[in-house]
Amino acid sequence: MVYRVDSLYDTLTHRSIDTTHIVYSVSDFSKVNNANDFGVVLKIDSSLFRSPYFPIKVKVTSSGTDRNPSNNTMEYFYWLRNSYDPNMKEVSPPEIEEGFDDWLTYTIHFQNIGTAPAIDVRVADTLDKRFDLETFQLLNNSHPMTTSLDKGVLSFMFKDINLPDSNADEKASHGFIQYRIKPKTPLLKNDVLKNTAYIYFDYNPAVVTNTATSLAFPKGVLIPDSNFAAWLTYKFPSSMRNGNLMDTSSNLIKTTTSVDVKYKKIKDLFGIQFFNSLQNLDCSGNQLINLPALQYSLKVLNCSFNKFKTLPPLPPLLTLLNCDNNDLSILQTLPSSLTYLSCQHNKIEALPLLPSTLSNLLCGWNHLDALPKLPSGLNQLFCNNNKIVCFDVFAESISEINITNNKHNCLPNYISAMDVATKSMALCKPNNPVNNPDGCASTLTSQIASTPVVEIKIYPNPGHDLFRVELPTEIGWIKLEVYNMLGDIIYVTNSIEKANTIDLSGVAPGIYSLKLSGDEIVINKCLIKQ
Numbered sequence: 001m002v003y004r005v006d007s008l009y010d011t012l013t014h015r016s017i018d019t020t021h022i023v024y025s026v027s028d029f030s031k032v033n034n035a036n037d038f039g040v041v042l043k044i045d046s047s048l049f050r051s052p053y054f055p056i057k058v059k060v061t062s063s064g065t066d067r068n069p070s071n072n073t074m075e076y077f078y079w080l081r082n083s084y085d086p087n088m089k090e091v092s093p094p095e096i097e098e099g100f101d102d103w104l105t106y107t108i109h110f111q112n113i114g115t116a117p118a119i120d121v122r123v124a125d126t127l128d129k130r131f132d133l134e135t136f137q138l139l140n141n142s143h144p145m146t147t148s149l150d151k152g153v154l155s156f157m158f159k160d161i162n163l164p165d166s167n168a169d170e171k172a173s174h175g176f177i178q179y180r181i182k183p184k185t186p187l188l189k190n191d192v193l194k195n196t197a198y199i200y201f202d203y204n205p206a207v208v209t210n211t212a213t214s215l216a217f218p219k220g221v222l223i224p225d226s227n228f229a230a231w232l233t234y235k236f237p238s239s240m241r242n243g244n245l246m247d248t249s250s251n252l253i254k255t256t257t258s259v260d261v262k263y264k265k266i267k268d269l270f271g272i273q274f275f276n277s278l279q280n281l282d283c284s285g286n287q288l289i290n291l292p293a294l295q296y297s298l299k300v301l302n303c304s305f306n307k308f309k310t311l312p313p314l315p316p317l318l319t320l321l322n323c324d325n326n327d328l329s330i331l332q333t334l335p336s337s338l339t340y341l342s343c344q345h346n347k348i349e350a351l352p353l354l355p356s357t358l359s360n361l362l363c364g365w366n367h368l369d370a371l372p373k374l375p376s377g378l379n380q381l382f383c384n385n386n387k388i389v390c391f392d393v394f395a396e397s398i399s400e401i402n403i404t405n406n407k408h409n410c411l412p413n414y415i416s417a418m419d420v421a422t423k424s425m426a427l428c429k430p431n432n433p434v435n436n437p438d439g440c441a442s443t444l445t446s447q448i449a450s451t452p453v454v455e456i457k458i459y460p461n462p463g464h465d466l467f468r469v470e471l472p473t474e475i476g477w478i479k480l481e482v483y484n485m486l487g488d489i490i491y492v493t494n495s496i497e498k499a500n501t502i503d504l505s506g507v508a509p510g511i512y513s514l515k516l517s518g519d520e521i522v523i524n525k526c527l528i529k530q
Helices: 226-235 249-253
Strands: 003-008 014-017 023-026 040-044 054-059 073-079 086-094 104-111 121-124 130-141 146-150 153-158 174-183 194-199 209-217 257-259 280-282 300-302 320-322 340-342 360-363 378-383 398-400 457-459 466-470 476-485 489-493 499-503 510-516 523-530
Touching: 014 146, 086 194, 104 121, 104 194, 104 209, 153 174, 476 499, 489 499
Parallel strands: 086 209, 257 280, 280 300, 300 320, 320 340, 340 360, 360 378, 378 398
Antiparallel strands: 003 040, 014 023, 054 073, 086 104, 104 174, 121 153, 121 194, 130 174, 146 153, 194 209, 457 466, 466 499, 476 489, 476 510, 510 523
16 A cells, blocks of 8 residues: 545545545536545655655546546646645646647645735746647636736736735645646657746735746656666666666567566666566565566566565466565465475465475475475475474475474375485374374375385586486386476487486576476476576
8 A cells, every 4th residue: 555545624525435546426516616625635655656746546427418528537746745835836747758749737836924814916927938828728726816828928816815824824825726738849859848936925026936847758767776777778778868767669678588687786676567578587686675567478586685575466477486585474376387486584474375387395484384285296395494383295206305493293204305314203193192292194094195206316406517317217218308497498308318418508507497208207307507
């Protein structure tokens, strides 16, 4: 939640309200005062925003005939600020791109901060020469007034306004004017529209507002993080302008499939969502606290060693997720395509349902007191340093296992991958309060079918270029394949011996999947190239 409605100061009764919407039912709009009847006070955590502006969207629907439905929606950007001069001018939208030829909405705020009521208030506003004066439209004003436009100078006269001073009546001491206008022609790159108002309270000298400035940026999006912008400028110089403006229409941005920004001291990855074809993202070792929405195409995500408390929804094609060493207490629903999950060194209390495709599960150093049902084809299980009381029956497909430093008293079964220390723990006995005080599952009373024990040796693993794979001869082996985490085959052979050498000198370091196919058996192993 970014903001919440704290209190309402309106004369209308809202029909419903939640954290993002306020809905009004208005039976007769002729009785509505637009300047005062719709008023809300918002409490905003500005640290969550990537820009100093806060957008408000308004939509009007009618049950009757609408003569002009095109004016039923509006978006306005409010300036997020702390202490400020109450006599000020703002423009919406605050940022525009080259080619802009639409409405610019200006709001002039004024307040009597004197020591007596202001009998009259006059506001003079000289319009930029690039505005089309014939498009000027007055939208709203706080008090009755007259408007004149002469040679590009707007004049708003509040005759006999009797505006109280702020000491006598702070709420009533404010006023405003709102209008909109269009440029004569589409703005060119770096065109600047400037607008300043002069506010006269009775016969006092003018109070000069700030200058509301609209700069026509090159088409693109502003990258708020300087370190990410520097990396983008280095990698895609033709797609970046002014050091921090990314051209999202760039073919390089739209077609790049892999981004590696590990250990770049990045705090905000805004902009990565415009890489429409992204399949591999490594943003490990940064200072990130959140991620933008992830692409549908993403298959590999390494976001370890950051400051995440939560992750965005995971894409459905994701096969590898490494989110080690963060501050996560929960994981999003895991996609059905996931084969590798490492979430070690977090604060996770429960894992979501594990997909049947998962072959590697590394969840050590968390707050887990149980594991979900393990996939039948799991090869690697590291769940050490948790609070797990009971384990389900371990499948013989598991070739690497570490369950040390948990709270279990016994094991449901032994498998060949367990070391001597693990196998020294007794098997769970049913209905035995001493051996099995937590009532864990036991194979002493129920036989669980398991896959045949097949001893396969891979060494060195991790390794560099050459890997040796030794296989038992009693199985008729048909094919040996190596896949990367995108599912692409990078090595295949049908000539399989008892001892085989795999040459991966031409591929990048990373995690790979070794698949062995034989007579009525398929075995997957994890292979790591350094």
